Amino acid sequence: MTASPGTGLSRAGGTALLYVDRDRTYVERARAGDQTAFAPLWERYWRSLFTYFSHQIGDREEAEDLAGETLLAAFSQMPAFRGLAAEEGGTASGATFATYLRAIARYKLAHYLKRRARRPYCGFTDITPCPAEGSKAVSLEERCGADTEADPLRALLRQEHLDEVCYALVDVGLRSSEQFKALLLHYLCGLPHKEIALLLDTRRETINTRLQEGRRTLLRHYHRSAEKRHPNVKEGRRF
Amino acid sequence: MSPQSRSLRRYPVARGPEAQADSTAAGRSSAYGNAAAHFGPRSLPLFYTALERPPDRLIWEIEAAGEPCRVVLGCCEADGTTVPMTVGGLPAGVASSWPLKGLAMRPGGVYAWRVEIEEGKGKREKGKEEALVLEGRFWILDAGKAARLRQGRQILAQGTEPEFGPIAQALMLAELGLYQEALRQIQSDLSGRVRPARALLGHIAQALVYRQMAQQLEREAGQVPARFYVWARNREAYHQQQADARSETGSGTASSVAARLLNLL
Numbered sequence: 001m002t003a004s005p006g007t008g009l010s011r012a013g014g015t016a017l018l019y020v021d022r023d024r025t026y027v028e029r030a031r032a033g034d035q036t037a038f039a040p041l042w043e044r045y046w047r048s049l050f051t052y053f054s055h056q057i058g059d060r061e062e063a064e065d066l067a068g069e070t071l072l073a074a075f076s077q078m079p080a081f082r083g084l085a086a087e088e089g090g091t092a093s094g095a096t097f098a099t100y101l102r103a104i105a106r107y108k109l110a111h112y113l114k115r116r117a118r119r120p121y122c123g124f125t126d127i128t129p130c131p132a133e134g135s136k137a138v139s140l141e142e143r144c145g146a147d148t149e150a151d152p153l154r155a156l157l158r159q160e161h162l163d164e165v166c167y168a169l170v171d172v173g174l175r176s177s178e179q180f181k182a183l184l185l186h187y188l189c190g191l192p193h194k195e196i197a198l199l200l201d202t203r204r205e206t207i208n209t210r211l212q213e214g215r216r217t218l219l220r221h222y223h224r225s226a227e228k229r230h231p232n233v234k235e236g237r238r239f
Numbered sequence: 240m241s242p243q244s245r246s247l248r249r250y251p252v253a254r255g256p257e258a259q260a261d262s263t264a265a266g267r268s269s270a271y272g273n274a275a276a277h278f279g280p281r282s283l284p285l286f287y288t289a290l291e292r293p294p295d296r297l298i299w300e301i302e303a304a305g306e307p308c309r310v311v312l313g314c315c316e317a318d319g320t321t322v323p324m325t326v327g328g329l330p331a332g333v334a335s336s337w338p339l340k341g342l343a344m345r346p347g348g349v350y351a352w353r354v355e356i357e358e359g360k361g362k363r364e365k366g367k368e369e370a371l372v373l374e375g376r377f378w379i380l381d382a383g384k385a386a387r388l389r390q391g392r393q394i395l396a397q398g399t400e401p402e403f404g405p406i407a408q409a410l411m412l413a414e415l416g417l418y419q420e421a422l423r424q425i426q427s428d429l430s431g432r433v434r435p436a437r438a439l440l441g442h443i444a445q446a447l448v449y450r451q452m453a454q455q456l457e458r459e460a461g462q463v464p465a466r467f468y469v470w471a472r473n474r475e476a477y478h479q480q481q482a483d484a485r486s487e488t489g490s491g492t493a494s495s496v497a498a499r500l501l502n503l504l
Contacts, residue, residue, distance in 0.1 A: 163436035170436075173443040177450060180443070181410050188403040193395045199411045201387070238321065 021083060023097040030078050041097070046071060049105055056109055057116075061193050066112060067214055070105045073221055095203060160194050168222035172214055179214030182207055270297050287456060289416035290377050291388065293344035298336040299354055299373050307331045312339065313377070315349040326348070347381035377419075384415050391415075404439070406444045413448045416455065421448045446475045 021027065023044070029037035046067050053063035074081075074097075082094045095103070165187070173180035185196045186207075193211070197204045295313065308329040313321040324342050329335075335354075344350060353374040380388065391411045395404060405428035412421035422445060429441040 016470065057413050159434070163434060166436035166440045170439050173440075173447060177447045180447065184403065184410070184440075184444075185407055189395075189400050189407045191407075198387075199391050199394060199407075200414055 021098075022097040027078070027081070027083060030075065031234070038071075041073055041075075045101055049101070052105060053109065057112065060206070064208060064212065066105075066108050068215060070101065071107050073108070074101050074106050076219065076223060077179070096127070124142050133237070143179070164222055165218075167217050171221040172217050175217065176214070178208050179217065182210040183214045183218055186211055287375055287452060288377050288419040289384070291380055291385070291417065291420065293339070293342070293379055294377070296336050296338055296339045297352055306356050307333070308356055310337045310352070310354050312337070312342075312350060312352040314344075315351055321351055344379055346379050346385065349376060349378040351376040375467055379418070380415065380417070388412075388415055388417075403440075406441060409444055409448065413451050418448055420453045450475070 007109045023041060026037045026041050030041070049067035049070050050063050053066040054060060057063060057066075081097070081100055083097070169180060169183055169188070172183060181200060182196060184197065185191045186193070189198070193204050197207045200207070272340075297310070310325070310327055311323060312325045313323040315321050325337070325338070325339070329337065337354075345479055351374070388411075392408075395411065405424050409421040409428075411426040412418075412424065418422055419422060423443050425445045425448070
Protein backbone atom coordinates (compact mmCIF):
# COMPACT_ATOMS: atom_id res chain seq x y z
CA MET A 1 0.00 0.00 0.00
CA THR A 2 1.31 3.38 -0.79
CA ALA A 3 0.42 6.84 0.34
CA SER A 4 1.47 10.22 -0.83
CA PRO A 5 4.20 12.02 1.10
CA GLY A 6 2.75 13.68 4.13
CA THR A 7 0.53 10.81 5.16
CA GLY A 8 1.32 7.58 6.93
CA LEU A 9 -0.68 4.49 7.67
CA SER A 10 0.12 2.37 10.69
CA ARG A 11 -1.50 -0.77 11.99
CA ALA A 12 -1.80 -1.22 15.70
CA GLY A 13 -3.71 -4.28 16.91
CA GLY A 14 -5.42 -4.65 13.59
CA THR A 15 -6.62 -1.06 13.54
CA ALA A 16 -5.41 1.18 10.81
CA LEU A 17 -4.27 4.59 12.03
CA LEU A 18 -3.81 7.38 9.59
CA TYR A 19 -1.20 9.97 10.44
CA VAL A 20 -1.44 13.17 8.50
CA ASP A 21 1.20 15.87 8.44
CA ARG A 22 -0.76 19.09 8.81
CA ASP A 23 1.97 20.94 6.93
CA ARG A 24 1.77 18.59 4.02
CA THR A 25 0.32 21.09 1.54
CA TYR A 26 2.91 23.74 2.22
CA VAL A 27 5.74 21.24 2.33
CA GLU A 28 4.81 19.81 -1.04
CA ARG A 29 4.57 23.26 -2.52
CA ALA A 30 7.94 24.19 -1.04
CA ARG A 31 9.53 21.03 -2.36
CA ALA A 32 8.18 21.87 -5.77
CA GLY A 33 10.05 25.16 -5.57
CA ASP A 34 7.24 27.46 -4.50
CA GLN A 35 8.97 30.06 -2.30
CA THR A 36 5.68 31.51 -1.10
CA ALA A 37 4.99 28.29 0.77
CA PHE A 38 7.70 29.14 3.27
CA ALA A 39 5.86 32.10 4.72
CA PRO A 40 3.00 30.17 6.39
CA LEU A 41 5.44 27.60 7.74
CA TRP A 42 7.57 30.39 9.12
CA GLU A 43 4.49 31.96 10.73
CA ARG A 44 3.42 28.67 12.21
CA TYR A 45 6.71 27.59 13.76
CA TRP A 46 8.82 30.63 14.44
CA ARG A 47 7.17 31.48 17.77
CA SER A 48 7.39 27.96 19.20
CA LEU A 49 11.01 27.63 18.11
CA PHE A 50 11.80 30.98 19.66
CA THR A 51 10.18 29.89 22.93
CA TYR A 52 12.10 26.64 22.87
CA PHE A 53 15.45 28.35 22.35
CA SER A 54 14.63 31.08 24.85
CA HIS A 55 14.01 28.50 27.57
CA GLN A 56 17.13 26.60 26.69
CA ILE A 57 19.64 29.44 26.44
CA GLY A 58 17.99 32.35 28.19
CA ASP A 59 18.96 34.93 25.61
CA ARG A 60 16.19 36.52 23.61
CA GLU A 61 18.30 37.78 20.72
CA GLU A 62 20.22 34.57 20.30
CA ALA A 63 16.94 32.67 20.50
CA GLU A 64 15.55 34.79 17.67
CA ASP A 65 18.62 34.09 15.61
CA LEU A 66 18.49 30.38 16.26
CA ALA A 67 14.78 30.16 15.48
CA GLY A 68 15.40 31.88 12.16
CA GLU A 69 18.44 29.76 11.39
CA THR A 70 16.51 26.58 12.13
CA LEU A 71 13.73 27.47 9.74
CA LEU A 72 16.13 28.60 7.06
CA ALA A 73 18.12 25.38 7.41
CA ALA A 74 14.91 23.39 7.10
CA PHE A 75 13.86 25.32 4.01
CA SER A 76 17.23 25.01 2.34
CA GLN A 77 17.18 21.24 2.84
CA MET A 78 13.55 20.86 1.83
CA PRO A 79 14.32 18.88 -1.35
CA ALA A 80 15.97 16.23 0.83
CA PHE A 81 13.04 16.03 3.26
CA ARG A 82 11.07 12.85 2.53
CA GLY A 83 8.08 13.57 4.70
CA LEU A 84 5.76 11.04 6.23
CA ALA A 85 5.05 8.05 4.06
CA ALA A 86 3.49 4.64 4.39
CA GLU A 87 5.47 1.54 3.70
CA GLU A 88 4.53 -1.95 2.76
CA GLY A 89 3.12 -3.77 5.74
CA GLY A 90 1.23 -0.74 6.87
CA THR A 91 3.93 0.95 8.88
CA ALA A 92 4.62 4.65 8.65
CA SER A 93 8.09 5.91 7.93
CA GLY A 94 9.74 9.25 7.73
CA ALA A 95 8.68 12.19 9.82
CA THR A 96 6.30 15.09 9.83
CA PHE A 97 7.66 18.54 9.11
CA ALA A 98 7.32 19.44 12.79
CA THR A 99 9.43 16.44 13.82
CA TYR A 100 11.97 17.29 11.16
CA LEU A 101 12.09 20.85 12.46
CA ARG A 102 12.53 19.69 16.05
CA ALA A 103 15.49 17.57 15.02
CA ILE A 104 17.13 20.54 13.33
CA ALA A 105 16.39 22.73 16.34
CA ARG A 106 18.04 20.22 18.66
CA TYR A 107 21.06 20.09 16.40
CA LYS A 108 21.23 23.90 16.22
CA LEU A 109 20.99 24.13 19.99
CA ALA A 110 23.76 21.58 20.52
CA HIS A 111 25.91 23.36 17.97
CA TYR A 112 25.20 26.71 19.57
CA LEU A 113 26.05 25.49 23.08
CA LYS A 114 29.26 24.03 21.82
CA ARG A 115 30.18 27.31 20.18
CA ARG A 116 29.14 29.34 23.19
CA ALA A 117 31.68 27.48 25.26
CA ARG A 118 34.27 29.10 23.04
CA ARG A 119 32.68 32.51 22.65
CA PRO A 120 29.19 33.81 23.27
CA TYR A 121 28.51 34.88 19.71
CA CYS A 122 26.84 33.05 16.89
CA GLY A 123 27.99 32.67 13.32
CA PHE A 124 26.69 32.30 9.80
CA THR A 125 26.32 28.68 8.64
CA ASP A 126 29.52 26.95 9.64
CA ILE A 127 31.68 29.98 10.25
CA THR A 128 32.37 29.66 13.92
CA PRO A 129 32.73 32.81 16.01
CA CYS A 130 35.77 34.76 17.07
CA PRO A 131 37.82 33.69 20.07
CA ALA A 132 37.02 35.00 23.50
CA GLU A 133 38.37 38.32 24.60
CA GLY A 134 41.98 38.22 25.64
CA SER A 135 42.64 34.88 24.03
CA LYS A 136 45.11 34.40 21.25
CA ALA A 137 43.95 35.74 17.89
CA VAL A 138 42.92 32.93 15.57
CA SER A 139 42.60 33.28 11.83
CA LEU A 140 39.27 32.81 10.15
CA GLU A 141 40.56 29.71 8.37
CA GLU A 142 41.36 28.12 11.70
CA ARG A 143 37.96 29.08 13.05
CA CYS A 144 36.39 27.49 10.03
CA GLY A 145 38.17 24.30 11.01
CA ALA A 146 40.57 24.31 8.11
CA ASP A 147 43.89 22.67 8.77
CA THR A 148 45.83 23.63 5.70
CA GLU A 149 48.65 21.17 6.27
CA ALA A 150 46.43 18.22 7.00
CA ASP A 151 43.80 18.81 4.33
CA PRO A 152 44.56 21.41 1.66
CA LEU A 153 41.42 20.55 -0.30
CA ARG A 154 39.25 21.26 2.71
CA ALA A 155 41.13 24.50 3.27
CA LEU A 156 40.50 25.49 -0.35
CA LEU A 157 36.83 24.68 -0.03
CA ARG A 158 36.54 26.62 3.20
CA GLN A 159 38.13 29.62 1.58
CA GLU A 160 35.72 29.30 -1.30
CA HIS A 161 32.85 29.00 1.08
CA LEU A 162 33.93 32.24 2.68
CA ASP A 163 34.26 33.77 -0.77
CA GLU A 164 30.68 32.77 -1.49
CA VAL A 165 29.59 34.47 1.72
CA CYS A 166 31.48 37.60 0.65
CA TYR A 167 29.84 37.58 -2.79
CA ALA A 168 26.42 37.10 -1.25
CA LEU A 169 27.15 39.95 1.12
CA VAL A 170 28.14 42.14 -1.82
CA ASP A 171 24.74 41.43 -3.36
CA VAL A 172 23.08 42.43 -0.10
CA GLY A 173 25.19 45.60 0.05
CA LEU A 174 24.04 46.66 -3.39
CA ARG A 175 20.47 46.58 -2.13
CA SER A 176 20.64 47.65 1.49
CA SER A 177 23.59 49.35 3.11
CA GLU A 178 22.10 48.95 6.60
CA GLN A 179 21.69 45.20 6.27
CA PHE A 180 25.16 44.95 4.78
CA LYS A 181 26.72 46.68 7.77
CA ALA A 182 24.82 44.61 10.31
CA LEU A 183 25.63 41.32 8.57
CA LEU A 184 29.30 42.12 8.07
CA LEU A 185 29.81 43.23 11.65
CA HIS A 186 27.89 40.28 13.08
CA TYR A 187 28.90 37.35 10.92
CA LEU A 188 32.29 38.25 9.51
CA CYS A 189 33.57 40.28 12.45
CA GLY A 190 31.82 38.30 15.19
CA LEU A 191 30.36 41.28 17.02
CA PRO A 192 27.25 40.81 19.19
CA HIS A 193 24.08 42.83 18.60
CA LYS A 194 24.73 45.21 21.46
CA GLU A 195 28.12 46.27 20.16
CA ILE A 196 26.87 46.64 16.61
CA ALA A 197 24.13 48.90 17.93
CA LEU A 198 26.78 51.01 19.64
CA LEU A 199 28.92 51.23 16.53
CA LEU A 200 26.05 52.16 14.27
CA ASP A 201 24.38 54.37 16.85
CA THR A 202 21.07 52.61 16.74
CA ARG A 203 18.85 50.38 18.90
CA ARG A 204 19.45 46.69 19.43
CA GLU A 205 15.97 45.93 18.16
CA THR A 206 16.81 47.67 14.92
CA ILE A 207 19.94 45.58 14.57
CA ASN A 208 17.86 42.45 15.23
CA THR A 209 15.47 43.35 12.47
CA ARG A 210 18.24 44.21 10.03
CA LEU A 211 19.97 40.92 10.77
CA GLN A 212 16.81 38.89 10.39
CA GLU A 213 15.91 40.49 7.10
CA GLY A 214 19.50 40.58 5.91
CA ARG A 215 20.03 36.93 6.71
CA ARG A 216 17.15 35.90 4.50
CA THR A 217 18.52 37.95 1.62
CA LEU A 218 22.03 36.72 2.26
CA LEU A 219 21.01 33.07 2.24
CA ARG A 220 18.99 33.55 -0.90
CA HIS A 221 21.96 35.06 -2.72
CA TYR A 222 24.33 32.57 -1.18
CA HIS A 223 22.39 29.56 -2.42
CA ARG A 224 21.74 31.09 -5.81
CA SER A 225 25.39 31.89 -6.23
CA ALA A 226 26.50 28.47 -5.04
CA GLU A 227 24.08 26.71 -7.38
CA LYS A 228 25.33 28.70 -10.36
CA ARG A 229 28.88 28.00 -9.50
CA HIS A 230 28.67 24.33 -8.60
CA PRO A 231 25.65 22.88 -10.38
CA ASN A 232 26.92 19.32 -10.01
CA VAL A 233 27.81 19.45 -6.35
CA LYS A 234 25.27 18.04 -3.98
CA GLU A 235 24.06 20.75 -1.68
CA GLY A 236 24.46 18.70 1.48
CA ARG A 237 28.10 18.05 0.91
CA ARG A 238 29.14 21.62 0.51
CA PHE A 239 28.32 22.70 4.02
CA MET B 240 20.17 72.09 12.78
CA SER B 241 23.78 71.05 13.02
CA PRO B 242 26.72 73.41 12.56
CA GLN B 243 27.43 71.76 9.24
CA SER B 244 24.05 72.58 7.84
CA ARG B 245 24.27 76.20 8.91
CA SER B 246 27.61 76.63 7.26
CA LEU B 247 26.65 74.86 4.09
CA ARG B 248 23.62 77.00 3.54
CA ARG B 249 25.45 80.26 3.97
CA TYR B 250 28.85 79.62 2.53
CA PRO B 251 29.44 80.79 -1.05
CA VAL B 252 29.27 77.17 -2.11
CA ALA B 253 25.58 77.69 -2.70
CA ARG B 254 26.21 78.86 -6.21
CA GLY B 255 24.24 76.11 -7.82
CA PRO B 256 25.06 72.51 -8.55
CA GLU B 257 27.18 73.21 -11.62
CA ALA B 258 29.68 75.29 -9.75
CA GLN B 259 29.75 72.93 -6.83
CA ALA B 260 30.31 69.95 -9.00
CA ASP B 261 33.68 71.33 -9.97
CA SER B 262 35.08 70.56 -6.61
CA THR B 263 34.69 66.89 -7.42
CA ALA B 264 35.58 67.08 -11.05
CA ALA B 265 38.39 69.60 -11.21
CA GLY B 266 40.46 68.09 -8.49
CA ARG B 267 40.59 66.65 -5.06
CA SER B 268 41.75 67.80 -1.75
CA SER B 269 42.29 66.68 1.76
CA ALA B 270 43.04 68.09 5.12
CA TYR B 271 45.71 66.23 6.99
CA GLY B 272 46.24 65.81 10.68
CA ASN B 273 49.66 64.42 11.28
CA ALA B 274 49.67 62.44 8.08
CA ALA B 275 53.02 62.31 6.39
CA ALA B 276 52.01 60.57 3.19
CA HIS B 277 49.70 61.45 0.40
CA PHE B 278 46.82 59.14 -0.23
CA GLY B 279 43.68 58.57 -2.17
CA PRO B 280 42.78 57.30 -5.59
CA ARG B 281 42.45 59.78 -8.39
CA SER B 282 38.77 60.51 -8.01
CA LEU B 283 38.20 60.71 -4.27
CA PRO B 284 35.97 63.73 -3.75
CA LEU B 285 37.15 64.50 -0.27
CA PHE B 286 35.59 67.88 0.00
CA TYR B 287 33.25 67.13 2.86
CA THR B 288 34.42 65.20 5.86
CA ALA B 289 34.85 65.19 9.61
CA LEU B 290 38.33 65.03 11.05
CA GLU B 291 39.43 63.57 14.32
CA ARG B 292 41.96 66.30 15.03
CA PRO B 293 42.66 69.74 13.62
CA PRO B 294 44.72 69.32 10.45
CA ASP B 295 48.25 70.62 10.06
CA ARG B 296 48.01 71.21 6.36
CA LEU B 297 45.48 71.50 3.59
CA ILE B 298 46.54 69.67 0.47
CA TRP B 299 44.68 69.74 -2.82
CA GLU B 300 45.20 68.67 -6.35
CA ILE B 301 43.91 70.49 -9.34
CA GLU B 302 44.26 70.13 -13.08
CA ALA B 303 45.91 73.52 -13.35
CA ALA B 304 48.62 72.55 -10.88
CA GLY B 305 51.51 74.94 -10.53
CA GLU B 306 49.49 78.07 -11.24
CA PRO B 307 49.29 80.70 -8.53
CA CYS B 308 46.35 80.28 -6.21
CA ARG B 309 44.48 82.21 -3.59
CA VAL B 310 43.60 80.21 -0.48
CA VAL B 311 40.91 81.14 2.01
CA LEU B 312 40.03 79.20 5.12
CA GLY B 313 37.42 80.34 7.55
CA CYS B 314 35.45 79.24 10.54
CA CYS B 315 31.70 78.82 10.06
CA GLU B 316 29.83 80.54 12.83
CA ALA B 317 26.46 79.59 14.25
CA ASP B 318 24.79 82.59 12.61
CA GLY B 319 25.87 81.36 9.19
CA THR B 320 28.75 83.73 8.57
CA THR B 321 32.24 82.59 7.77
CA VAL B 322 35.04 84.30 9.64
CA PRO B 323 38.30 84.12 7.67
CA MET B 324 41.14 82.57 9.63
CA THR B 325 43.78 82.47 7.00
CA VAL B 326 43.92 84.08 3.59
CA GLY B 327 46.91 84.10 1.33
CA GLY B 328 48.33 83.67 -2.10
CA LEU B 329 50.41 80.80 -3.34
CA PRO B 330 52.97 81.72 -6.01
CA ALA B 331 53.30 79.75 -9.23
CA GLY B 332 55.22 76.50 -9.20
CA VAL B 333 54.91 75.60 -5.55
CA ALA B 334 53.21 72.54 -4.12
CA SER B 335 49.44 72.69 -3.80
CA SER B 336 49.24 72.86 -0.06
CA TRP B 337 48.68 75.40 2.67
CA PRO B 338 49.90 75.22 6.27
CA LEU B 339 47.22 75.28 8.94
CA LYS B 340 49.43 74.78 11.95
CA GLY B 341 48.84 77.24 14.70
CA LEU B 342 45.26 78.03 13.73
CA ALA B 343 42.90 77.75 16.68
CA MET B 344 40.47 75.06 15.59
CA ARG B 345 38.10 73.76 18.20
CA PRO B 346 36.29 70.43 18.55
CA GLY B 347 32.86 70.70 16.96
CA GLY B 348 33.97 73.59 14.79
CA VAL B 349 33.17 73.66 11.08
CA TYR B 350 35.72 75.10 8.67
CA ALA B 351 35.25 76.05 5.07
CA TRP B 352 38.07 76.45 2.62
CA ARG B 353 38.35 77.67 -0.93
CA VAL B 354 41.17 77.65 -3.46
CA GLU B 355 40.97 79.96 -6.49
CA ILE B 356 43.28 80.24 -9.43
CA GLU B 357 44.41 83.86 -9.45
CA GLU B 358 46.34 84.37 -12.64
CA GLY B 359 45.35 83.36 -16.11
CA LYS B 360 41.75 84.32 -15.56
CA GLY B 361 41.91 86.82 -18.36
CA LYS B 362 43.17 84.25 -20.80
CA ARG B 363 40.30 81.93 -20.09
CA GLU B 364 36.94 82.11 -21.65
CA LYS B 365 34.17 83.44 -19.55
CA GLY B 366 32.41 80.65 -17.77
CA LYS B 367 35.46 78.48 -17.43
CA GLU B 368 36.73 80.53 -14.50
CA GLU B 369 34.28 78.81 -12.24
CA ALA B 370 35.84 75.48 -13.03
CA LEU B 371 39.08 76.57 -11.41
CA VAL B 372 37.74 76.77 -7.92
CA LEU B 373 38.06 74.08 -5.33
CA GLU B 374 36.14 74.33 -2.14
CA GLY B 375 34.95 72.23 0.69
CA ARG B 376 34.56 71.99 4.38
CA PHE B 377 35.59 69.86 7.26
CA TRP B 378 34.63 69.76 10.88
CA ILE B 379 36.45 68.57 13.95
CA LEU B 380 34.74 65.84 15.94
CA ASP B 381 33.05 67.13 19.04
CA ALA B 382 33.59 65.52 22.45
CA GLY B 383 30.56 63.22 22.16
CA LYS B 384 31.55 61.81 18.80
CA ALA B 385 35.18 61.58 19.82
CA ALA B 386 34.08 59.43 22.78
CA ARG B 387 32.01 57.26 20.45
CA LEU B 388 35.02 56.88 18.20
CA ARG B 389 37.20 55.72 21.10
CA GLN B 390 34.52 53.29 22.22
CA GLY B 391 34.10 51.97 18.69
CA ARG B 392 37.82 51.42 18.31
CA GLN B 393 37.90 49.53 21.59
CA ILE B 394 35.06 47.28 20.47
CA LEU B 395 36.71 46.55 17.16
CA ALA B 396 40.11 45.98 18.72
CA GLN B 397 38.76 43.39 21.14
CA GLY B 398 37.47 40.71 18.93
CA THR B 399 37.12 41.62 15.29
CA GLU B 400 38.35 39.22 12.71
CA PRO B 401 41.58 40.79 11.38
CA GLU B 402 40.67 40.03 7.78
CA PHE B 403 37.53 42.14 7.92
CA GLY B 404 38.65 44.56 10.61
CA PRO B 405 39.62 47.40 8.25
CA ILE B 406 36.23 47.34 6.53
CA ALA B 407 34.43 47.22 9.87
CA GLN B 408 36.50 50.14 11.07
CA ALA B 409 35.78 52.09 7.90
CA LEU B 410 32.05 51.58 8.34
CA MET B 411 32.30 52.80 11.91
CA LEU B 412 34.31 55.87 10.84
CA ALA B 413 31.77 56.70 8.15
CA GLU B 414 29.00 56.58 10.75
CA LEU B 415 30.79 59.41 12.54
CA GLY B 416 31.26 61.39 9.35
CA LEU B 417 34.98 60.61 9.09
CA TYR B 418 34.66 59.86 5.40
CA GLN B 419 38.18 60.74 4.45
CA GLU B 420 39.67 58.40 7.03
CA ALA B 421 37.14 55.67 6.19
CA LEU B 422 38.05 55.77 2.51
CA ARG B 423 41.74 55.81 3.28
CA GLN B 424 41.27 52.76 5.49
CA ILE B 425 39.49 50.79 2.78
CA GLN B 426 41.92 51.93 0.12
CA SER B 427 44.96 50.75 2.04
CA ASP B 428 43.21 47.48 2.84
CA LEU B 429 42.31 46.93 -0.80
CA SER B 430 45.90 47.27 -1.92
CA GLY B 431 46.81 44.07 -0.11
CA ARG B 432 43.85 41.99 -1.29
CA VAL B 433 44.49 38.98 -3.46
CA ARG B 434 41.13 37.21 -3.35
CA PRO B 435 38.62 38.90 -5.65
CA ALA B 436 35.71 38.23 -3.29
CA ARG B 437 37.35 40.16 -0.47
CA ALA B 438 38.40 42.95 -2.82
CA LEU B 439 34.84 43.26 -4.09
CA LEU B 440 33.63 43.49 -0.51
CA GLY B 441 36.02 46.42 -0.01
CA HIS B 442 34.75 48.13 -3.16
CA ILE B 443 31.19 47.81 -1.98
CA ALA B 444 32.11 49.23 1.40
CA GLN B 445 33.73 52.15 -0.41
CA ALA B 446 30.60 52.74 -2.46
CA LEU B 447 28.53 52.68 0.74
CA VAL B 448 30.73 55.33 2.31
CA TYR B 449 30.10 57.57 -0.69
CA ARG B 450 26.38 56.88 -0.50
CA GLN B 451 26.40 57.81 3.17
CA MET B 452 28.36 60.95 2.39
CA ALA B 453 25.80 61.91 -0.25
CA GLN B 454 22.97 61.29 2.19
CA GLN B 455 24.56 63.51 4.82
CA LEU B 456 25.22 66.23 2.26
CA GLU B 457 21.62 66.10 1.21
CA ARG B 458 20.39 66.15 4.80
CA GLU B 459 22.68 68.91 6.01
CA ALA B 460 23.05 71.07 2.96
CA GLY B 461 19.78 70.34 1.22
CA GLN B 462 21.57 69.55 -2.02
CA VAL B 463 24.33 67.37 -3.30
CA PRO B 464 26.77 68.40 -6.00
CA ALA B 465 25.25 67.02 -9.18
CA ARG B 466 28.37 65.36 -10.47
CA PHE B 467 29.04 63.78 -7.12
CA TYR B 468 25.68 62.04 -7.25
CA VAL B 469 26.32 60.82 -10.77
CA TRP B 470 29.79 59.75 -9.81
CA ALA B 471 28.60 57.82 -6.74
CA ARG B 472 25.79 56.19 -8.71
CA ASN B 473 28.14 55.17 -11.51
CA ARG B 474 30.46 53.67 -8.99
CA GLU B 475 27.67 51.57 -7.53
CA ALA B 476 26.54 50.55 -11.00
CA TYR B 477 30.07 49.46 -11.79
CA HIS B 478 30.18 47.22 -8.73
CA GLN B 479 26.76 45.86 -9.58
CA GLN B 480 28.11 44.87 -13.00
CA GLN B 481 31.15 43.29 -11.41
CA ALA B 482 28.97 41.28 -9.07
CA ASP B 483 26.66 40.20 -11.89
CA ALA B 484 29.57 39.25 -14.12
CA ARG B 485 31.03 37.22 -11.31
CA SER B 486 27.74 35.42 -10.82
CA GLU B 487 27.63 34.51 -14.48
CA THR B 488 31.17 33.31 -14.89
CA GLY B 489 32.10 31.90 -11.51
CA SER B 490 35.05 32.85 -9.40
CA GLY B 491 37.75 30.99 -11.26
CA THR B 492 39.56 27.78 -11.94
CA ALA B 493 40.15 26.88 -8.33
CA SER B 494 36.41 26.71 -7.70
CA SER B 495 35.71 24.31 -10.52
CA VAL B 496 38.68 22.12 -9.65
CA ALA B 497 37.59 21.96 -6.04
CA ALA B 498 34.02 21.21 -7.02
CA ARG B 499 35.08 18.39 -9.29
CA LEU B 500 37.33 16.93 -6.61
CA LEU B 501 34.56 17.15 -4.10
CA ASN B 502 32.28 15.23 -6.41
CA LEU B 503 34.84 12.46 -6.59
CA LEU B 504 35.10 12.09 -2.84
